[in-house]
Amino acid sequence: xxxxxxxxxxxxSSLFLLGLATAHASSDTVTRTSSxxxxxxxxxxxxxxxxxxxxxxxxxxxxxxHGVRRFDLxxxxxxxxxxxxxxxxxxxxxxxxxxxxxxxxxxxKQEHKIYWPAPVDWxxxxxxxxxxxxxxxxxxxxxxxxxxxxxxxxxxxxxxxxTCAFVEVGHRMEDHVFRIDPSKVExxxxxxxxxxxxxxxxxxxxxxxYAGVATDLMGRDFTIFRSLGKRPSIRTxxxxxxxLNEPKFVGSFWVPESENPDDDKVFxxxxxxxxxxxxxxxxxxxxxxxxxxxxxxxxRSLVNKWTTFLKTRLICSVPGADGSDTYFDELHxxxx
Ligand SMILES: *[C@@H]1O[C@H](CO)[C@@H](O)[C@H](O)[C@H]1NC(C)=O
Numbered sequence: 001x002x003x004x005x006x007x008x009x010x011x012x013s014s015l016f017l018l019g020l021a022t023a024h025a026s027s028d029t030v031t032r033t034s035s036x037x038x039x040x041x042x043x044x045x046x047x048x049x050x051x052x053x054x055x056x057x058x059x060x061x062x063x064x065x066h067g068v069r070r071f072d073l074x075x076x077x078x079x080x081x082x083x084x085x086x087x088x089x090x091x092x093x094x095x096x097x098x099x100x101x102x103x104x105x106x107x108x109k110q111e112h113k114i115y116w117p118a119p120v121d122w123x124x125x126x127x128x129x130x131x132x133x134x135x136x137x138x139x140x141x142x143x144x145x146x147x148x149x150x151x152x153x154x155x156x157x158x159x160x161x162x163t164c165a166f167v168e169v170g171h172r173m174e175d176h177v178f179r180i181d182p183s184k185v186e187x188x189x190x191x192x193x194x195x196x197x198x199x200x201x202x203x204x205x206x207x208x209x210y211a212g213v214a215t216d217l218m219g220r221d222f223t224i225f226r227s228l229g230k231r232p233s234i235r236t237x238x239x240x241x242x243x244l245n246e247p248k249f250v251g252s253f254w255v256p257e258s259e260n261p262d263d264d265k266v267f268x269x270x271x272x273x274x275x276x277x278x279x280x281x282x283x284x285x286x287x288x289x290x291x292x293x294x295x296x297x298x299x300r301s302l303v304n305k306w307t308t309f310l311k312t313r314l315i316c317s318v319p320g321a322d323g324s325d326t327y328f329d330e331l332h333x334x335x336x
Pocket of ligand 1: 184
């Protein structure tokens with residue numbers, strides 16, 4: 001119970017890391033850098049000793065004063081999955097048709113890359129289904145996790161045909177290994193989104209992947225899905241708006257509560273259309289969902305479904321001068 005409190009508190013403070021948008025304030029209103037005082041906006045010195053915390057640093061400012069290095073890759077884009085590996089001095093990046101391994105010493109240096117396109121027949125199939133051949137029917141690598149000492153686990157949209165693979169990275173930095181074993185490529189349904197516009201939130205715990213993701217081509221069947229390990233896969237109840245209602249997944253975390261792995265929890269952060277607020281028109285609420293790692297699914301009912309799933313509204317707000325609070329209901333991932 002104590003741990004739950006801690007987790008929720010961490011949650012509230014890390015919201016700012018994840019980024020928030022409110023229903024009331026457009027994000028355009030915070031594009032200028034930092035402070036409220038008009039004098040500091042013209043000062044370009046680095047010694048800004050303003051008492052108000054800096055909320056935003058513009059890209060231009062970063063470039064000017066902090067020696068930013070930039071990585072570009074021709075015919076790719078959408079560096080949507082980032083995995084930091086300090087031990088190996090690497091940043092692994094999932095992108096359109098590529099998986100990259102960049103050096104933390106100099107990210108701009110052309111480093112290892114794996115070209116990972118979707119097969120031609122999947123691309124054609126995707127195109128027949130009415131999707132755009134160049135923007136939709138390609139492989140966007142959306143998920144990259146550490147799997148074990150030598151391998152990563154990565155998943156991509158695969159032209160609306162989600163696919164995952166084990167990626168060999170070697171034991172040490174000096175190994176310079178970076179490859180996908182073609183015999184270890186597998187179905188990515190319930191792990192990666194189909195649609196390049198969707199995001200999945202996922203976490204790998206032990207040898208199991210917990211993912212909040214759409215599991216169908218149409219992007220209607222959203223689920224929190226556990227797969228990959230030795231246990232049978234389990235998920236949230238299908239088409240039941242009380243479990244999940246048009247969720248947009250934002251992040252997910254594994255929280256061991258004690259020495260006993262039976263106490264381990266997995267938390268999901270998302271926003272969704274609130275069923276409890278239906279009388280008031282369509283409202284979006286920020287949520288935290290909790291699962292127990294030792295959940296095996298039900299015996300008679302809820303077979304292969306979670307039996308420990310709980311969720312609640314995340315209430316974070318700032319009081320306004322006029323006494324009315326602004327609620328942060330639309331939890332987002334802030335993408336660089
Ligand atoms: C890591 O996992 C891969 C894929 O299952 C396996 O081939 C490899 O032997 C594993 N490495 C270690 C060190 O366990």
